[in-house]
Amino acid sequence: MDKSTLRRIDNTLKHLTKVTSDIENIHPHLNETPNLKTLKSILDGEYHFDRDRLKELFEESSTFDEIFLNKSIHTDEHREQTLKACKEIIQLQIVKLSDMEKNPKKFLNWFETISLCDPSVSLKFAVQYNLWGGTILFLGTKKHHERYLDGIENGSILGVFGLTELGHGSNVNGLETTATYDEANQEFIINSPTWNSQKYWPGNISRHGQMATVFARLILRGVDKGIHAFVVPIRGEKSNQYPYGKLCDGVEVRDISLKDAYNGIDNGGLLLKNVRIPRENMLDRFSQVDAQGQYHSNIPPNRHFAMTMSVFFIGRACLSLNSLAFTKAGLSIAVNYAKNRHQFGATTKSKQELPIIAYSTTHRRLIPYIARTYALDMAHKTIADLIPTYPKETIHSYTSGFKAITSWAAVEALQSCREVMGGQGFRLCNRVSMLRNHADLVTTGEGDNTVLTQQVAKYLLGLYHQVVKGSKKSVEHLSFKGELAYINNLTAQPPTPNTNANQLSNISYHQWLLEKREFLLIKELHSRLYGRHDDELIEPNTERWFTVWNQSLPLCIRITKANVDRLTQSFFLKKIVEQSGSNLVDTATLTMLKNLCRLDSLVQIQKDFGFFVNTGLMSGESKWIQLEDEITHLSRDISQHASVLTQAFSIPNKFNPLQNSIE
């Protein structure tokens, strides 16, 4: 990272850590109703017209009716409907493929909105645009762009992202598929040498895909040059007999059958038996093979694969928003249910039954997830803002960490919505269990969350080590930069709240706790791998290193959670400050946003309460019960406005059952 980039990031982050004092004094009472229109406009963001056009289409076109929730349909029927839905969305011409690079904010906004209808539709776009399109756009050159991009964008060339194999998922560096150059014919011969090397899982394989980007080991004159990407036609011209084209010679596909979600996607396995493709089908942005079979690349071999993979952060951000959109829909449905469903009364004499939203258990089962959803929404918006200017490795770490934490949070939230709704949450037509199952896939799709947490931890560890290595100073006297600059300002004692204020509700206190935790966890991981005094370095890539690293993996998950929690609070606060400066937002709405931020921090702090107490960051008799009560009371206060908060998610009626009654 060059110095000017670092300085720019430092400044952004300094701004982030400074903001809390400005909003600490907002009136803390929650009796006034926040403004629905304002909340909706904040959530919809600057591309709200795109959202409106899509939602209009959803409501008007019967293609977006979710038939599969009401009867057992054959997967082929579901897949055709999914494709039809994609084509109707394409006709709106809202985004261009190039927006992934040039206007990621618009693209992400569009993708999030699509996630509101049958989730298979958005995933079909993830396959077609992000992955198949993304490989052509990011790894190809002009000749590929000219040949394919239009067809990809308008849906006339459907394609496959052939990366993972049956035997290799997370460790894609171990792929077995080969691309052997044949000088005589100027062709590559693409081959799946084993059953385990079949391209496995990608959508568009078993039914719709005409082309595939196949990642394979490039073999030049017997030498393995590592993983490269190639465009391979898998189906020929369309005909009456073969509406999606007959399979090309040497191409074998299989369907991987029913799944727990996304059945509108034709996932499959793809075996290639010495399929020949012309030399120009190699995607040659980072490296090239000339006619004579000479290899050229500007990128060092050990960085080549990482470089190739680094362009796909946009897909990860999309899936993250996918799970966030499911959560918004699920919470809207569950809040409707909780308002309509009556149960028991305040006293056994009172004939009047209470809606279950009056119970503290319902508050606790819904409101913290609403808070988390607002917080993560604002965080995702902030990341979208940062993508164009921030360095790739930072964005890679952000999108990896946020995908992991957001999808895990989505499964947890939707499980809770399901349980709040009892049996009704179980009927497919009420959508919530269906959404939970889809969010679940996101936890391992586009990178297994557990593996992604290792990427985040390594990134943070690297930044930390850069500053600490070789220095004999204690950490307090070192100067951290960029992402870790917050460490420089970390005080030994927590900030003192205003007189009479409850420390537990103090946003600056939360921030201090979240920063302290992340710092202490990184320090712990660092001391394991580099020794307490930077003098017991374990040589990387040795068996001993592996043992220590392997035993530290649970710590990587903690670090990622800590990192994302800290960033989420900062990003949320940044958005609140922006709003508070705009004069368009009333105090009741700002107060609500601030309290959502406060509740989210408190809940995350409670989840790791043991750490905070044991490290001395929190203390005081019966703190556990104070924390429990603070969350219960804050959830209760916010619950009065649960409807407004979820209405602001503006889920289309078609996808928001139980608005009036429960049948």
Place this chain on the structure above:
Amino acid sequence: MDKSTLRRIDNTLKHLTKVTSDIENIHPHLNETPNLKTLKSILDGEYHFDRDRLKELFEESSTFDEIFLNKSIHTDEHREQTLKACKEIIQLQIVKLSDMEKNPKKFLNWFETISLCDPSVSLKFAVQYNLWGGTILFLGTKKHHERYLDGIENGSILGVFGLTELGHGSNVNGLETTATYDEANQEFIINSPTWNSQKYWPGNISRHGQMATVFARLILRGVDKGIHAFVVPIRGEKSNQYPYGKLCDGVEVRDISLKDAYNGIDNGGLLLKNVRIPRENMLDRFSQVDAQGQYHSNIPPNRHFAMTMSVFFIGRACLSLNSLAFTKAGLSIAVNYAKNRHQFGATTKSKQELPIIAYSTTHRRLIPYIARTYALDMAHKTIADLIPTYPKETIHSYTSGFKAITSWAAVEALQSCREVMGGQGFRLCNRVSMLRNHADLVTTGEGDNTVLTQQVAKYLLGLYHQVVKGSKKSVEHLSFKGELAYINNLTAQPPTPNTNANQLSNISYHQWLLEKREFLLIKELHSRLYGRHDDELIEPNTERWFTVWNQSLPLCIRITKANVDRLTQSFFLKKIVEQSGSNLVDTATLTMLKNLCRLDSLVQIQKDFGFFVNTGLMSGESKWIQLEDEITHLSRDISQHASVLTQAFSIPNKFNPLQNSIE
């Protein structure tokens, strides 16, 4: 509770709390392989022949093939197959309906084994035997027994358990359905007065059920005598046109359509429009209506409903075992996957990829759940032992608490199995996501877990209050009985481990922590509702009481978790001691069991670490990391034997995919 009962329970519990010292000295190393046969025999228990016969049937009969996992089938097809499977199981004549009362252990063992095949089959039995059969058996008298029990047992009279209504689930006391006595004709007129009063959710409604037990408000000469149960025919004679009988006059049914699980069950809604039934169709064990319409009952009106409901604990225990069986299957499948799936290597130079079971994240994602499964299995076995002699309210509390914690643990474990398996965990044919969705239903079926935790908390609070009320002594000088007798022996300081032993691995220390936690939580709840000094009693059933109680509901969940964790450890230890006294069990197997118990306790303690530290029960610098590492290391050590541990669950091959390879 009479004195002799209390004394008996005291003695059992005293035995339970004494046992740890006996096994603390078992050799702690985990290198030797535990004996598969021994583990299997402990898990299979005394009715292992029943298990074997059922498993043989599953393997041999194609009726038990899970077609719905491989293709989208119409629910009618699924429901017919489910019924056929039930009839094949009935033909084995393993259990009698009366075993629910006379030999619950045999019945529960049978039910757990059935839970291994398509979960719809076991749930169909829960409907037919536990609920429809249970009402006749427990609420009916001789005339009902003679008329129905044989037909229920042999499956010729299929029936419905008509308790919950669309508008009333957990609060069944608010049911609207009426049963008005018509003296002139000596008939009851059963009526659903509103759309919301339709009997809603019960299986066997929409397709197979011929009779229903309908819970309705008994109206005698205009006076509402509360909820009573009645047998109502809903379908007539079977014919070619109506293979399950034509709907009777005044009976309307609907199907509630696709669900996220248990689609083999024909759940529905049932509306009764002034359906007339003879007087003898009232289930009259607890109360009777004579020909003249006079009401007779030996039970006080305010206890009548609770008495009626108290007989259904067996169904709750069955569902609890349902979710435990799913967990066993899911863990077996996931361990197979983790052994077969290779990923990355110890060093980038090593070509040899490691099976993912070698990674600490995999250990942490599977092994603690294996430990919890053993612990809960032993606990359920112990409860089955206690059912015949323990008082009903104790068993009600046990089955409620264990159903809640076991099903929540099942969802968590199966979610983790799903994630370990990546995309493969998502394919229905691999069963894991399917099992997760079924376990999920158990969290709200047969009593919403969240509501059940209130029952447990009230039970414990009641026992506590009995001793504390009116006494001016401090708690330390009071003598608790029965369930809470452990409080009498609670020391202020934790037991000291043997020299050099690590306190964290000390079973007596775990026990002390788990007991202290439960005690402190009950004390906290008590002081909220009764004042710190038993002098600020809030009058029950007032608005103020409701406010305090409502804000304390999250505490009830904590109390239940604490209670079940304590009991689980005690019950597991009891079983280990029984085994260690039998001379049939080798040291390696005993060592494994003890370490599973230890790991389970540690994991539960970690989940509530903040409480333990903040209350001063645990202390010491970096305890959080010691605890994390202790769990990581113990999980790693046990992981060497993960295969043996899951093989001992002996899941039939048909339901245990991925045993050899992953396709």
